[in-house]
Amino acid sequence: MSTATLQHPAPAAADDFDPRAEGQRLIKEWYAQLETANARNAAVANVFVMGNAVEILRAFDFELVFPEINSLQTGVRKASEEYIRLSEDYGMSPDVCSYVKADVGLILKENEHPAGRIPKASLAVASNMCGTFIKWAEIWERWLKTPTFVLDLPGQRAAGWQVRPGDAQHAADARWVEAQFQELIAQCERITGKRFDMDKLAEVEARVNKMVDHWNNVMALNRQCPAPFNAMLDGLTYIGIMNVHRGTEEGVEFMRRLEEHLKAKVGRGEGRVAEERFRLLFSGTPCYVSMRRLVELFETWGGVFAYSDYLTFAAGGMDATELRYDTSRPLESLAEVTALAAQRGLSNQFFAHERLAQQIKDYEVDGVVFHGIKSCRFVSSGMADTREFINKRLDVPTLYIESDLIDPRYWSDAQIKNRVDAFFEALHQRGGGAPLARKTVATA
Amino acid sequence: MNAPVPYDHEIELSNVLERCNAAARETAIPSQDELPEGFSGTLGHFPVYFPEEIAHAAGLLPVNILGGGNKLEMKHADARMGSFVCSICRSTTELGLNGTLQGMTGFVTHPICDAAKHLAGIWSRNLPDQLAQILYLPQNVNTPGAARYIAAEYQRLRADLEKKTGRAIDDEALRNSIRSYNANRRLLRELYRIRRDEPWKVSCTESYLLLRARTRMPCEEHNALLARALDAIRHRSLPAQDKPRVVFVGGFCEQPPLEMLEAIDETCYVVDDDILVGLRWLTADVPETGDPIWALAESYVERSDASPVQHDARKMKEDYLMDMLRKSKADAAILTAAKFCEPGLDEQLAWSKHLDAENIPYLVLEFEEKMTSFEQMSMQVETFAESLLFALA
Ligand code: SF4
Ligand code: SF4
Numbered sequence: 001m002s003t004a005t006l007q008h009p010a011p012a013a014a015d016d017f018d019p020r021a022e023g024q025r026l027i028k029e030w031y032a033q034l035e036t037a038n039a040r041n042a043a044v045a046n047v048f049v050m051g052n053a054v055e056i057l058r059a060f061d062f063e064l065v066f067p068e069i070n071s072l073q074t075g076v077r078k079a080s081e082e083y084i085r086l087s088e089d090y091g092m093s094p095d096v097c098s099y100v101k102a103d104v105g106l107i108l109k110e111n112e113h114p115a116g117r118i119p120k121a122s123l124a125v126a127s128n129m130c131g132t133f134i135k136w137a138e139i140w141e142r143w144l145k146t147p148t149f150v151l152d153l154p155g156q157r158a159a160g161w162q163v164r165p166g167d168a169q170h171a172a173d174a175r176w177v178e179a180q181f182q183e184l185i186a187q188c189e190r191i192t193g194k195r196f197d198m199d200k201l202a203e204v205e206a207r208v209n210k211m212v213d214h215w216n217n218v219m220a221l222n223r224q225c226p227a228p229f230n231a232m233l234d235g236l237t238y239i240g241i242m243n244v245h246r247g248t249e250e251g252v253e254f255m256r257r258l259e260e261h262l263k264a265k266v267g268r269g270e271g272r273v274a275e276e277r278f279r280l281l282f283s284g285t286p287c288y289v290s291m292r293r294l295v296e297l298f299e300t301w302g303g304v305f306a307y308s309d310y311l312t313f314a315a316g317g318m319d320a321t322e323l324r325y326d327t328s329r330p331l332e333s334l335a336e337v338t339a340l341a342a343q344r345g346l347s348n349q350f351f352a353h354e355r356l357a358q359q360i361k362d363y364e365v366d367g368v369v370f371h372g373i374k375s376c377r378f379v380s381s382g383m384a385d386t387r388e389f390i391n392k393r394l395d396v397p398t399l400y401i402e403s404d405l406i407d408p409r410y411w412s413d414a415q416i417k418n419r420v421d422a423f424f425e426a427l428h429q430r431g432g433g434a435p436l437a438r439k440t441v442a443t444a
Numbered sequence: 445m446n447a448p449v450p451y452d453h454e455i456e457l458s459n460v461l462e463r464c465n466a467a468a469r470e471t472a473i474p475s476q477d478e479l480p481e482g483f484s485g486t487l488g489h490f491p492v493y494f495p496e497e498i499a500h501a502a503g504l505l506p507v508n509i510l511g512g513g514n515k516l517e518m519k520h521a522d523a524r525m526g527s528f529v530c531s532i533c534r535s536t537t538e539l540g541l542n543g544t545l546q547g548m549t550g551f552v553t554h555p556i557c558d559a560a561k562h563l564a565g566i567w568s569r570n571l572p573d574q575l576a577q578i579l580y581l582p583q584n585v586n587t588p589g590a591a592r593y594i595a596a597e598y599q600r601l602r603a604d605l606e607k608k609t610g611r612a613i614d615d616e617a618l619r620n621s622i623r624s625y626n627a628n629r630r631l632l633r634e635l636y637r638i639r640r641d642e643p644w645k646v647s648c649t650e651s652y653l654l655l656r657a658r659t660r661m662p663c664e665e666h667n668a669l670l671a672r673a674l675d676a677i678r679h680r681s682l683p684a685q686d687k688p689r690v691v692f693v694g695g696f697c698e699q700p701p702l703e704m705l706e707a708i709d710e711t712c713y714v715v716d717d718d719i720l721v722g723l724r725w726l727t728a729d730v731p732e733t734g735d736p737i738w739a740l741a742e743s744y745v746e747r748s749d750a751s752p753v754q755h756d757a758r759k760m761k762e763d764y765l766m767d768m769l770r771k772s773k774a775d776a777a778i779l780t781a782a783k784f785c786e787p788g789l790d791e792q793l794a795w796s797k798h799l800d801a802e803n804i805p806y807l808v809l810e811f812e813e814k815m816t817s818f819e820q821m822s823m824q825v826e827t828f829a830e831s832l833l834f835a836l837a
Contacts, residue, residue, distance in 0.1 A: 372526055
């Protein structure tokens with residue numbers, strides 16, 4: 001799972017903050033920083049976007065490599081096919097996650113990436129959020145001898161599973177996560193030769209708290225009609241920064257200005273689409289090679305993605321107001337919040353109907369678009385069944401389309417366009433979609 | 445007066461195998477009045493490993509749900525699970541949706557992979573009466589505290605089962621179950637010892653059928669069956685043939701069709717395998733005294749096998765394959781993977797690269813439980829076996 005910045009036209013804004021340009025600048029700077037990491041003898045960690053203990057790694061000044069973002073960037077930069085083919089020639093099955101294949105291609109190209117040279121990692125932190133993370137990290141462990149730590153995060157066990165901060169189940173889960181953090185800290189100390197600094201962890205956490213506050217406000221702004229941003233295109237920039245800059249000053253500043261910028265837009269009554277007629281929810285992962293095209297198809301019908309569950313799980317479930325670190329007890333609090341966030345992230349997939357039901361209500365959407373990815377079983381295996389549930393039991397219209405994250409061979413423009421058109425016809429027939437006839441559904 | 449019929453080990457074995465074969469072909473779960481004595485319901489569980497002792501002590505017959513094989517007609521699942529999901533997940537979904545598994549008290553799946561985890565959601569949406577859940581077995585058993593976490597997870601399961609059945613699971617009942625399963629583990633270790641030492645006495649297919657029978661019968665019944673089978677196998681006087689010794693890996697979750705195993709048996713001695721490894725996951729006896737939940741949890745961490753779906757820094761994947769080859773004195777490996785099984789496919793590639801480096805011959809095969817044609821595969825295996833014999837001559 002992953003996040004990125006994509007190119008798209010920014011709506012005219014009165015303020016001087018351009019989230020897209022700023023996001024691109026930050027990502028570019030991050031890659032430039034990575035390029036010199038090995039030469040500077042900086043400690044480098046490979047991490048995934050979900051369940052990654054970034055706060056601890058930052059407290060040790062690790063430079064962070066997000067292999068999922070590297071892979072999706074090959075897609076955004078139209079180079080993914082070359083990387084994927086290289087790995088298939090090496091022997092990777094066509095049926096495995098295309099991110100993994102692009103990354104194996106990167107190893108085979110000796111870390112030459114379209115965004116710059118990717119440094120060699122001194123540590124990899126994988127988690128059980130997606131099963132593929134573990135197999136992926138094992139590739140580095142076996143092939144590149146990268147020391148690996150697998151963080152086991154307990155998820156939602158059953159439908160209707162309620163775990164609240166402080167109850168017995170949460171306390172037990174948090175204890176387990178904390179024990180693992182202690183192990184990870186010991187490993188980081190060995191690798192970096194530095195002693196763990198609790199105050200530094202608290203500082204990182206304080207910055208994450210600020211980011212999460214702004215993030216939540218930003219998300220809530222899209223409950224407005226018209227929605228000020230497209231959760232599936234602008235949202236990719238936002239979540240890219242949420243991940244790459246989690247806990248940095250630049251990250252806080254980006255989120256602060258983003259909130260300000262979007263609030264101003266809402267104040268002006270400016271929406272992402274000129275005439276918002278349908279509010280939609282995107283469920284699943286993006287198709288990075290053709291995301292812009294996909295969003296355009298929807299926008300020509302006046303459809304805007306008011307929310308995407310991607311923004312929940314690709315943030316590792318870190319997008320809830322109750323998830324604030326108590327910086328007076330940094331490590332315990334990190335474990336407690338991580339345990340809750342992981343459950344949110346995991347339930348978003350494995351008990352998706354429950355989360356979607358809530359999100360449909362929160363963003364008052366007219367329909368749900370499911371995007372299935374053949375090679376991503378984490379998001380796709382239960383999708384058709386979830387769709388059936390949403391359709392039949394919640395009586396919300398749905399559309400199912402299928403392509404790939406970054407493999408252009410799976411994108412069929414004509415086929416997808418036909419389905420999108422038919423979906424909007426059906427929405428119309430239900431009587432929905434009068435231009436701007438809706439009331440505001442929430443205030444930020 | 446009739447003369448006593450001499451005891452014929454071969455007939456005895458074929459009777460046992462027939463019983464096992466019937467069990468293997470069964471997908472329906474026993475109805476309330478077909479349940480063996482002492483059981484009040486069934487608890488379905490998905491591969492790889494599940495602590496069956498806890499269900500057994502709750503009076504729920506543990507049934508290992510192993511998909512639908514190659515006879516099941518898919519009517520519902522194709523619309524609910526994409527074509528890119530492995531067969532065992534899709535056919536299990538089909539069995540849930542077509543009513544075959546409707547009577548279970550509960551269904552537990554595990555975090556072996558993402559497709560498997562999704563089964564819990566599918567169950568909760570479509571079979572809400574069942575206690576459907578994911579049992580979080582950790583992907584990091586190297587941190588101190590793993591056993592404590594597993595024990596807490598087992599206690600939770602125990603409480604959930606108690607609530608569902610209205611029957612308390614006391615420690616003594618758990619210890620009794622552990623004793624039965626320990627006996628089972630000993631018998632299975634013996635079966636695999638014979639496979640390694642005298643592979644001409646029992647084929648991989650026979651061994652598989654004997655093992656698989658446990659997925660649908662009480663442990664005690666399976667113990668009796670295994671004891672009878674082992675006695676007959678020991679008495680078998682079959683000549684050793686000129687066949688290469690191979691290990692078979694990749695059958696840890698989705699089940700290779702019987703015909704595939706038969707095709708391999710034709711030309712090779714399969715001296716070890718990881719088929720249904722979850723049923724043999726604990727490699728030594730579980731302590732029969734003390735806190736039984738702790739004993740099970742600690743055994744999971746300290747006395748357990750390896751598989752592509754569990755990360756344990758102490759068990760590097762190449763090492764355990766090499767260990768398997770060495771202990772069984774195998775000449776080569778058959779590396780299989782179920783179609784669309786991401787953990788299996790990733791592992792298969794890594795194994796093959798390693799065996800290349802070690803100069804150990806291997807054959808790569810992909811299978812699906814629903815396969816019905818085996819000619820090409822038989823030919824591949826035969827050619828492989830011949831090349832091995834030629835190399836070994
Ligand atoms: S399978 Fe899906 S969630 Fe997992 S790494 Fe690949 S794209 Fe991400
Ligand atoms: S066969 Fe592989 S992909 Fe399918 S459930 Fe088993 S481990 Fe998962």
